[in-house]
Amino acid sequence: MTVTEAPPTSPAPARPPVHRTSVRRRLVPYWLLLPGVLWLVVFFVLPLVYQASTSVQTGSLEQGFEVTWHFATYWDALTEYYPQFLRSLLYAGTATALCLLLGYPLAYLIAFKAGRWRNLLLVLVIAPFFTSFLIRTLAWKTILADGGPVVEVLNTVGVLDVTSWLGMTAGDRVLATPLAVVTGLTYNFLPFMILPLYTSLERIDPRLHEAAGDLYAKPSTTFRKVTFPLSMPGVVSGTLLTFIPASGDYVNAQLLGSTDTRMIGNVIQSQFLRVLDYPTAAALSFILMAVVLITVTVYIRRAGTEDLV
Amino acid sequence: MQWLRRNLVVIAGLLTLAYLILPNIIVMVFSFNKPAGRFNYAWREFSTDAWRDPCGVADLCGSLTLSLQIALWATIGATVLGAMIAFALVRYRFRVRGTINSLIFLPMAMPEVVMAASLLTLFLNLGAELGFWTILIAHTMFCLSFVVVAVKARVMSMDPRLEEAARDLYAGPVQTFLRVTLPIAAPGIAAGAMLAFALSFDDFIITNFNSGNTVTFPMFVWGSAQRGTPVQINVIGTAMFALAVLIVAGGQIVTNRRRKRALPQ
Amino acid sequence: MTDKQAGGDVRLSGISKTYGSFTAVHPLDLTVPQGSFFALLGASGCGKTTTLRMIAGLEEPTTGTVRLGDRDVTALPPHKRPVNTVFQSYALFPHLNIYENIAFGLRRRGIKSVKKQVDDMLELVQLGDFAQRKPHQLSGGQQQRVAVARALINHPQVLLLDEPLGALDLKLRRQMQLELKRIQTEVGITFVHVTHDQEEAMTMADTVAVMNGGRVEQLGAPAELYENPRTTFVANFLGTSNLLEAEVVRNTDGEVVVTVGGGKLRLPAGRCPDATATGGKVLVGIRPEKISLAPAADVDAVPAGRNSVTGRILDSSFIGVSTQYVVESPAGKGLEVYAQNVEHRAGLEPGAEVVLHWNPEHTFGLDAAQAIDAGVETVGETP
Numbered sequence: 001m002t003v004t005e006a007p008p009t010s011p012a013p014a015r016p017p018v019h020r021t022s023v024r025r026r027l028v029p030y031w032l033l034l035p036g037v038l039w040l041v042v043f044f045v046l047p048l049v050y051q052a053s054t055s056v057q058t059g060s061l062e063q064g065f066e067v068t069w070h071f072a073t074y075w076d077a078l079t080e081y082y083p084q085f086l087r088s089l090l091y092a093g094t095a096t097a098l099c100l101l102l103g104y105p106l107a108y109l110i111a112f113k114a115g116r117w118r119n120l121l122l123v124l125v126i127a128p129f130f131t132s133f134l135i136r137t138l139a140w141k142t143i144l145a146d147g148g149p150v151v152e153v154l155n156t157v158g159v160l161d162v163t164s165w166l167g168m169t170a171g172d173r174v175l176a177t178p179l180a181v182v183t184g185l186t187y188n189f190l191p192f193m194i195l196p197l198y199t200s201l202e203r204i205d206p207r208l209h210e211a212a213g214d215l216y217a218k219p220s221t222t223f224r225k226v227t228f229p230l231s232m233p234g235v236v237s238g239t240l241l242t243f244i245p246a247s248g249d250y251v252n253a254q255l256l257g258s259t260d261t262r263m264i265g266n267v268i269q270s271q272f273l274r275v276l277d278y279p280t281a282a283a284l285s286f287i288l289m290a291v292v293l294i295t296v297t298v299y300i301r302r303a304g305t306e307d308l309v
Numbered sequence: 310m311q312w313l314r315r316n317l318v319v320i321a322g323l324l325t326l327a328y329l330i331l332p333n334i335i336v337m338v339f340s341f342n343k344p345a346g347r348f349n350y351a352w353r354e355f356s357t358d359a360w361r362d363p364c365g366v367a368d369l370c371g372s373l374t375l376s377l378q379i380a381l382w383a384t385i386g387a388t389v390l391g392a393m394i395a396f397a398l399v400r401y402r403f404r405v406r407g408t409i410n411s412l413i414f415l416p417m418a419m420p421e422v423v424m425a426a427s428l429l430t431l432f433l434n435l436g437a438e439l440g441f442w443t444i445l446i447a448h449t450m451f452c453l454s455f456v457v458v459a460v461k462a463r464v465m466s467m468d469p470r471l472e473e474a475a476r477d478l479y480a481g482p483v484q485t486f487l488r489v490t491l492p493i494a495a496p497g498i499a500a501g502a503m504l505a506f507a508l509s510f511d512d513f514i515i516t517n518f519n520s521g522n523t524v525t526f527p528m529f530v531w532g533s534a535q536r537g538t539p540v541q542i543n544v545i546g547t548a549m550f551a552l553a554v555l556i557v558a559g560g561q562i563v564t565n566r567r568r569k570r571a572l573p574q
Numbered sequence: 575m576t577d578k579q580a581g582g583d584v585r586l587s588g589i590s591k592t593y594g595s596f597t598a599v600h601p602l603d604l605t606v607p608q609g610s611f612f613a614l615l616g617a618s619g620c621g622k623t624t625t626l627r628m629i630a631g632l633e634e635p636t637t638g639t640v641r642l643g644d645r646d647v648t649a650l651p652p653h654k655r656p657v658n659t660v661f662q663s664y665a666l667f668p669h670l671n672i673y674e675n676i677a678f679g680l681r682r683r684g685i686k687s688v689k690k691q692v693d694d695m696l697e698l699v700q701l702g703d704f705a706q707r708k709p710h711q712l713s714g715g716q717q718q719r720v721a722v723a724r725a726l727i728n729h730p731q732v733l734l735l736d737e738p739l740g741a742l743d744l745k746l747r748r749q750m751q752l753e754l755k756r757i758q759t760e761v762g763i764t765f766v767h768v769t770h771d772q773e774e775a776m777t778m779a780d781t782v783a784v785m786n787g788g789r790v791e792q793l794g795a796p797a798e799l800y801e802n803p804r805t806t807f808v809a810n811f812l813g814t815s816n817l818l819e820a821e822v823v824r825n826t827d828g829e830v831v832v833t834v835g836g837g838k839l840r841l842p843a844g845r846c847p848d849a850t851a852t853g854g855k856v857l858v859g860i861r862p863e864k865i866s867l868a869p870a871a872d873v874d875a876v877p878a879g880r881n882s883v884t885g886r887i888l889d890s891s892f893i894g895v896s897t898q899y900v901v902e903s904p905a906g907k908g909l910e911v912y913a914q915n916v917e918h919r920a921g922l923e924p925g926a927e928v929v930l931h932w933n934p935e936h937t938f939g940l941d942a943a944q945a946i947d948a949g950v951e952t953v954g955e956t957p
Binding site: 028029030032033035036037039040041043044045046047048050051054102103105106107108109110113119121123124125127128129130131132133134135136137138139140141142143145187190191194240244245247248249250251255265268269272273278281282285286288289292293296 | 317318319321322323324325326328329330331332333335336339350351390391393394396397400401402403409412413415416418419420421422423424426427428429430431433434446447449450453457507510511513514517518526527530531534538542543546547549550552553554557561
């Protein structure tokens, strides 16, 4: 044999480590992170700090603002604007539920039934993005116009009686009612629901459906026990991607609603940009942030999935 | 009845699709309208006036150019910064990982109005002049996270052995990055960049807070919703839509042809 | 070995790798002679791939040095080592075609005219028609050959192969084993081959190092390892062994006599651990194919001088060339016997009382202090 060999299990000699990863190489990730993280710290975290400080300031635009630890601003803001808060959560929640209800069949259709039409359907879901969402939201003014065909049909069929009983519409109008705002919200954020749903549905092996059928499950049972549970990651991230932006939105309420449908976003916007009451606006913004973050955290915990990113 | 039950999913799905597409159709149709008053909400008569003179409204095309410029620069900034973070997160091990991940996730988990308002407090406190630069800074900030997510997904699915293979085959660190890592991560980077461009171009809420008197295209549309909506808005909306669909379709054709050429049989 | 050969040997001295508190490779000395086909064999996690990666420069050793010939390359990054690797699942660049994949190494070294060499290499691995394809358009076997070509074109001093056949189906594996062996003979480059498949290692390599728990258990030519395992791990990991717990009765005249389950067995002293002494414990091993099986009634027909034990057939499975029996015996439970199917033999059905007998020369002894079933479960990993 031409192989020399030391005893294979030679007692480990206490040789010092002779090689160490060079300091320069260990610093590489930090250099990569530095610019982007710095950007986020300065323009995302720091503003939140400034906002926190603004929210406990008192003063006026003329005399300037000063930190006085005036936490009462929070209480005042809440007592004055709690209807807008509740309305925001209600509208955003309703829109999210509607998105799930409307989006699921379409995502399911694209994932399992579309065959060679799949790519076309996907493009059609994404395509509306390319027209500015403000223009598309304005189009709903035309669609839901008073006396227009949509409203006429809804009126004749009796839908408007139901929604008006629910407090969603008033008389034979849809525009400037909660229904119009929720319609706009649902429309605007629907693709954010459909895409994650599609992604998680598409990962499901169609043979699982056959297996469930083989094991005596009716189609409806298969859906409840197999398909829907497996699509949970998509449901969770879809609902979050819909609820979070919807809760802070003020565009739909402004363009399609009336003064009775003002959401918290509208209040923050006008406090900041028109009333110029910065402390109140900052406090409201903070409360909204807290509510959303708490809701999201609780929701993620309960849904038991964390792979959203 | 049986047929209806069996195709319930298809019917419901197509109805949803109609709901999604309907506003785009309205926008397109009304780009050929000749409205009576200042607002283009009710149909009156067919006209191609707006298409023949898309810039015929004061400030409209200026705002469009500005939006395109901001979107371009914000895309470049966010893509470079975001891709760097994504590479660091996937390829290296370091201590503050969890913190960085939360820092990336938070801007996406926050209502836009909160970011918009807090950024405005920062600019007001610093006495910064609101305009092009503040918009650009804001857009780069909120696009960053989306780029990180898109690039990270791609780099994560990339076999680290490919980079090892390059190093094994005499490529130094720089060559390895340029010849292997970057080309393979390119689709992820491109996806992130496209997303960033779309988000920036179409952003309204953050811009609304931080633009001062500068008018981007969405700001123009917002203002016109109060003052009167020119038909030209619809023209531009429709043109953007058509252009994007053409690009997507063109890309699809190119990929298909390439795939065919690669398989000579 | 001669000095000329030593010029290209791979020499690892005291090389080890620890990750935090986990030691992947214990300090290890190993010399791979130039031009040999060397296999590192072991179950997953035994440290074989880490060892290979330290030779490639993809992993920095915690201690020790790597030498190629007389040159210490320990501190060199992978792109400066005259060593190339065929990666597990190939790691072909998906964005480059086959031609560019193979030319990659030459181009990085600044060689301008690569066409002739690439064409020759494509010829060697019989892929001339596929130069313009992308890797994903090739079958597993073809990709594997591209990976070999991409590495070999650089004329490395050593070619490292990390489970190169792991992703192929059984038939293709057999074919590629021969093919790799042919290429190695043709180019004469040192091959270091990492595998968990004992059959693959034995078919291809001149020398096999069996690794377990970050250490080399035993090293030698395949036949040597198979016939003379020195540890229970090697005995069980390479093929199958029947290991019986025995007590030494006598150790004289180059012959050891032991008792197992009441019966006596003999084996050559040269095949026992050095410390075998009367009254001590020893593990006695015998390979299943060395054992002959006869119905208990024919016990008188067993030639004199052979080791024999009695038992009862628990199970038999017919697998074509041979029949595999599992026999329960006072000497040990579940003894395995492989009998060639030369002619049908009556009286060897499950439940039958039998005699197992074999040539004492084929018996080996192992240190009884080790776990008797080391390396057993891991055999099941081989596809």
